[in-house]
Amino acid sequence: MKIIEQFSDEGFSPSNNPYPSGTKTFLSIGNFDGVHKGHQQLLRRLVSLAREHRALATVITFSPHPLEILFPEKPFLRIMDPSQKERILASTGVDILTIVPFTTQLAKMSPDAFTTSFLKKLFPLAGLIIEENFRFGHQRIGSVSDFQRILTPDGISVEVIPPLTENGSRVSSSRIRDLIRSGNVREAGDLLTRPFQIEGPIIDGERRGRRIGFPTINILPPAGRVLPPNGVYATITKIQEKQYPGVSYIGSRPTFGQGQIILETHLFDFEGDLYGLMAEVSFIDHLRGERSFSGPQELIQSIRQDSEQSRKLLHELSG
Template sequence: MKIFSDLQKYQSEKPLALSLGMFDGVHLGHKSIIDELITIADEKNLSAAILTFWPHPRFVFNPDEDLKLLNTLYEKQELIDKYAIDFLFLQEFDEDFRNLTGEEFVREILVKKLNVKYLIVGYDHVFGKNKSGNFELLQKLSSELGFEVEQMEAINIHENNISSTKIRKALLEGNIQLANEMLGYAYSVRGKVVHGKKIGRTIGYPTANIETESLKLLPKKGAYIVEVFVKNKFHKGMLSIGTNPTVNGEKLSVEVYILNFKEDIYDENITVKFRDFLHEEIKFEGLEKLIEKLDEDKMLTENFKF
C-alpha cells in the first residue's frame, strides 16, 4: 500500500475505485466498505484506494471539544494496510480544504486529481462546506463526470448500527466485549513504559506504567483483563486505568501487571489489547484489601480464555 500525505505528489497510474471518510476504528462497518471496494476494483480493473482526513474534522470545527479517537494515525494506517488497498490518501483538513463545497471536492479532487471511476460511501456520509456533499449530489454528478457511485448500508450488531461513536460510548462504559464485537478485533492501546511510583512492587504486583498518546481514547476507569505484547511476545495481564485512590493518587495513569513476567522493560514500547472488564476503580481501606482484590483479579485473568 502506498501512502500519500500530499495529493499533489500523486500521479494517476490507472483509474481508482475509492472510498472516503474518517475510518476511525476501521470497524466492521468500514470492513464491509473495504471488502466491496476491493471486489469492485478487481472486477473493473481499477486500483483500490481510500481517502481519509487528518486531523479529524471535529478538531477543526469544534476545537474546544474533548474528542478522543479510536485510532492514532499510525494505527489507522496499520489496520488499513491489512487489506489489499493500493493507495491511502491522507488529506490534511486545513482551512483551504474545509472551504471546498461538496461539488468542488468531487470535481477538483476526486475526478480531476485522483481520476475516480467508482466511488463507495457509507450510509450516512456527508462532506464539503456546510455538509453540501451527500449521496444525492454524487448521483447527480456521476453521469456528467463519468463515475459510478454506490452507497453501502449500515452494518448492525444487536439491532444497532455500528459506528465509531457507538464504539467510543461502549468503551467509556467499560463494555469491552460489545466494543470489540463492533470493531471486529480487540481494542488496543500502545505506548512506552515509563517510571512510576513503584508502589506495586512493594505489594507483589509490579506494574508497567504506559505513556499513551493524548488523542487516544482510554476506556472507563477501572480494571481489565488484557493481552500484553512485549517484544512481539504475548502475555496475560491485568490493567488498571485510574488515579490509584487507595494511595491518594491524583494523576490518571495506565498500569499493567504482566503475569509471570520479570524482565526490565523501561523505555520499551508495548501494546495491550482489552479483553474484558473486571471492575470499576475502587478506593480500598488499606493495602491488605487492595492485595485481596488483586489476588481475585489475578485468578480471573489466569482462568480467562484468550
C-alpha cells in the first residue's frame, strides 16, 4: 500500500502522484479508527470493485481527526495509533492511502465544492463506495444523495453500503470506544475482529514486581488513546514476533502512592531482559477493577490469583 501524506489543495505533485496516466480508482472516505467490522465490510467491496475493473483501491482519511478541529474543547481519544491503522488497512488490499490534512477551510467547504473541486478534480474517479450514514461538507449537511447527484451524471458510480449491526446496534468506532472505556474489552475485540491493543517501548521500571516474584514489563500508554478503566486484564503480548500470555495491570498503582498511568504486564513462564524493545499488548478480557492493598503480601496473593485466572481464561479461549 502506498501512503500519500504530502498533499495540497492542488493535489498530488508530479513526484508523488500515485495514479499513472489512464489509471482509474475506486475510492472510500472515512476516518477508519479501529478498522472495525463495519469498515471491513466497506473495504472488501472497495477492493473487489477495484480488482474487477482493473483499477486502484484508494482510501481517503484525515489528520487530525475532524472532531479535533470541529470540537477542540472536547478531547478526542483514538482506538488505535496511525501506524496500527496503516498496517491493518494495508492488510485489506487497499492500494493507496491518502492522508488529507483536515483544516477549518476544508470543514467549511460545501458538499458541491468538496465533491467537484476536491474529489473530481484530484482523483481519477471510477466510483465511490461510501457508508449510508456518511456526512460531509459545511456543518455536515452533505449526504450520499449529494454524491449521487453530482457524480453519476459523469458516469462515476456511487455505491452505498448499509451500516453493519450486531446485537441490535450499529457497529461504530464510538460504540467501540464506549466499550473500551467501560472495560468490556472482549466485546470491543469482537467488533474490531482483533483484540484492543496498546503498543509502545518497554521502559525501565522500579522493578518492584521482580522483587516480589512477578517481574513485569512496563509501557507508558500513548497520549491521545482511549484506555480501559484501571484494573487487571488477561492479555497476550507480542514482542519480536513472539506471543506471550500474561496478566496486565493498567492504572496508577495506588498501593505505592503513584500517580502516572502505566501498563504493567507479567509474562507467564518468561525470564529475560526486554528493555527498549517494542511490545504490543492485546487485551483479551477484564478480570477485576483496581484495588489498594495493605501491603506486599496481600498484593502478592492477589497477583497470584489474577495470574491463575488469566491462565485459565486464555487456555479456554485457545481451545
